[in-house]
Amino acid sequence: MAKRVGVEVSIAVADAVKLANADVIPAYPITPQTHIVEHLSDLVANGELDAEFVPVESEHAAMSCCCGSSAAGARTFTSSSSQGLSLMSEILYHPGPMRLPIVMVVANRALAAPISIWNDHQDIMVQRDIGWIQTFAENGQEAFDLTLHAFRVAEDRRVSLPMIVNIDGFTLSHVIEPIEILSQEEVDRFLPSFKPRVRLDVKKPVSMGPVGVPEVYTEAKMAHNEVLKASKKVVVQAWKEFADLFGREYHPVETYRVDDAEALLVTMGSISETAMTAVDAMRDKGEKVGLVRIRLWRPFPGPEFRKAVGKAQVLAVIDRCLPPGAVCGPVGEELRSLFYKVPGAPKIFSFVAGLGGRDVTVERFNEIVSKARAYAKKRPTENYEVIGVREQ
Amino acid sequence: MAISDAIIGWKTLPFGCHVMEPGNSAKFRTGDWRSQHPVTDREKCIKCGMCWIFCPDMAYSQTLEGYYEANMEYCKGCGICAHECPKDAITMVPEEG
Numbered sequence: 001m002a003k004r005v006g007v008e009v010s011i012a013v014a015d016a017v018k019l020a021n022a023d024v025i026p027a028y029p030i031t032p033q034t035h036i037v038e039h040l041s042d043l044v045a046n047g048e049l050d051a052e053f054v055p056v057e058s059e060h061a062a063m064s065c066c067c068g069s070s071a072a073g074a075r076t077f078t079s080s081s082s083q084g085l086s087l088m089s090e091i092l093y094h095p096g097p098m099r100l101p102i103v104m105v106v107a108n109r110a111l112a113a114p115i116s117i118w119n120d121h122q123d124i125m126v127q128r129d130i131g132w133i134q135t136f137a138e139n140g141q142e143a144f145d146l147t148l149h150a151f152r153v154a155e156d157r158r159v160s161l162p163m164i165v166n167i168d169g170f171t172l173s174h175v176i177e178p179i180e181i182l183s184q185e186e187v188d189r190f191l192p193s194f195k196p197r198v199r200l201d202v203k204k205p206v207s208m209g210p211v212g213v214p215e216v217y218t219e220a221k222m223a224h225n226e227v228l229k230a231s232k233k234v235v236v237q238a239w240k241e242f243a244d245l246f247g248r249e250y251h252p253v254e255t256y257r258v259d260d261a262e263a264l265l266v267t268m269g270s271i272s273e274t275a276m277t278a279v280d281a282m283r284d285k286g287e288k289v290g291l292v293r294i295r296l297w298r299p300f301p302g303p304e305f306r307k308a309v310g311k312a313q314v315l316a317v318i319d320r321c322l323p324p325g326a327v328c329g330p331v332g333e334e335l336r337s338l339f340y341k342v343p344g345a346p347k348i349f350s351f352v353a354g355l356g357g358r359d360v361t362v363e364r365f366n367e368i369v370s371k372a373r374a375y376a377k378k379r380p381t382e383n384y385e386v387i388g389v390r391e392q
Numbered sequence: 393m394a395i396s397d398a399i400i401g402w403k404t405l406p407f408g409c410h411v412m413e414p415g416n417s418a419k420f421r422t423g424d425w426r427s428q429h430p431v432t433d434r435e436k437c438i439k440c441g442m443c444w445i446f447c448p449d450m451a452y453s454q455t456l457e458g459y460y461e462a463n464m465e466y467c468k469g470c471g472i473c474a475h476e477c478p479k480d481a482i483t484m485v486p487e488e489g
Binding site for chain 2 (some may be wrong): 097098099100160197198205206207208209210212214215216218219220222223226
């Protein structure tokens with residue numbers, strides 16, 4: 001039976017990996033992901049988890065090792081953050097088209113310069129287009145559940161793609177929360193053993209990762225993109241089954257008090273819970289404000305998002321990433337593209353907030369909503385606005 | 393639809409773009425972009441097989457008389473055999489035309 005315990009979220013994530021019975025864990029420690037791999041290293045050293053823990057020399061080596069072990073048919077897990085994730089970048093593009101179902105938890109953190117160990121989404125937005133399935137957790141329970149869900153989806157033979165679970169660094173990774181830890185028997189009911197479609201086998205040799213000449217490359221990228229888009233169905237099915245077994249429901253796009261809402265906040269990750277508090281306060285004052293949270297970032301759930309928005313006329317989109325020189329933040333761009341020339345589309349206003357560990361408070365959400373509503377009445381001169389920035 | 397230079401469709405591409413047939417690089421004839429080819433002087437050749445050992449494309453094979461000959465379907469003309477030959481028996485000759 002599941003047990004509700006007070007536990008640090010990183011430890012709960014490591015316990016999820018143990019319950020998933022991962023075979024190979026190549027990892028390099030980096031703040032704020034450290035406790036996840038540290039605890040996994042403990043579990044392996046203590047004989048509680050029968051896995052190969054590979055203390056690699058860098059994140060570049062970690063992801064290379066992941067590709068090799070996944071290709072050999074081992075259930076493979078790693079975790080990273082920020083600069084470490086950037087060092088992995090070259091290899092991160094390989095497992096998608098090669099259909100290697102590696103699971104990674106990213107404890108999201110800002111990128112230098114200036115050096116920052118604190119939370120925002122800039123590390124993962126740099127890796128937006130690596131072709132992995134990506135989800136975002138809002139709290140510790142979700143971090144645990146989504147990690148198990150990731151193994152189930154990634155290794156599904158219809159999918160066979162790598163998958164990232166994003167958890168906000170410190171805000172989630174280092175917080176102690178009451179989390180329901182599933183029992184081994186319960187996890188075994190949800191997660192079957194890994195049966196790869198193809199694996200490296202001396203008895204049946206194959207070559208993985210060959211060169212893609214111009215006569216093949218486009219088709220290979222197309223095949224990967226199509227299977228990534230089609231994976232949404234399996235992502236949703238696995239969540240449905242998870243809900244049937246354990247009672248916790250997840251959807252690609254989550255809504256909060258959106259009925260009759262005129263203006264909607266759009267968030268990803270742990271700030272969503274603060275946003276709910278802000279929405280409650282605004283609703284108490286009679287303002288018709290709601291919240292839409294993107295849980296599945298890749299493949300982007302376009303139809304689900306449009307449905308979630310309903311008839312709302314104003315979207316206040318929050319990006320925890322400032323892409324220098326761009327038109328606006330990546331989530332803002334995504335939604336503007338999604339609604340481009342759609343009849344009755346809402347007005348979309350992009351805000352950048354919560355960079356490098358700066359808190360996004362209830363007051364900030366109030367400010368964002370009132371600005372978006374004011375801008376909706378007269379066209380703003382800028383494409384986006386940085387919230388809570390001091391000028392002098 | 394415009395004619396594509398693709399050799400396979402995305403729906404028929406093997407899973408993960410893997411090469412499922414072992415050893416099929418033999419079907420990839422790499423000799424057609426060679427700019428020079430090796431010619432062995434059998435007067436100097438001592439049949440030591442260094443060219444056969446060093447050839448990165450395994451283009452060399454041994455003849456019945458024990459000499460080594462490069463298969464021009466695979467030889468890329470890199471010249472490693474000529475460089476390694478202890479008797480300087482191999483000369484690289486430019487391709488004509």
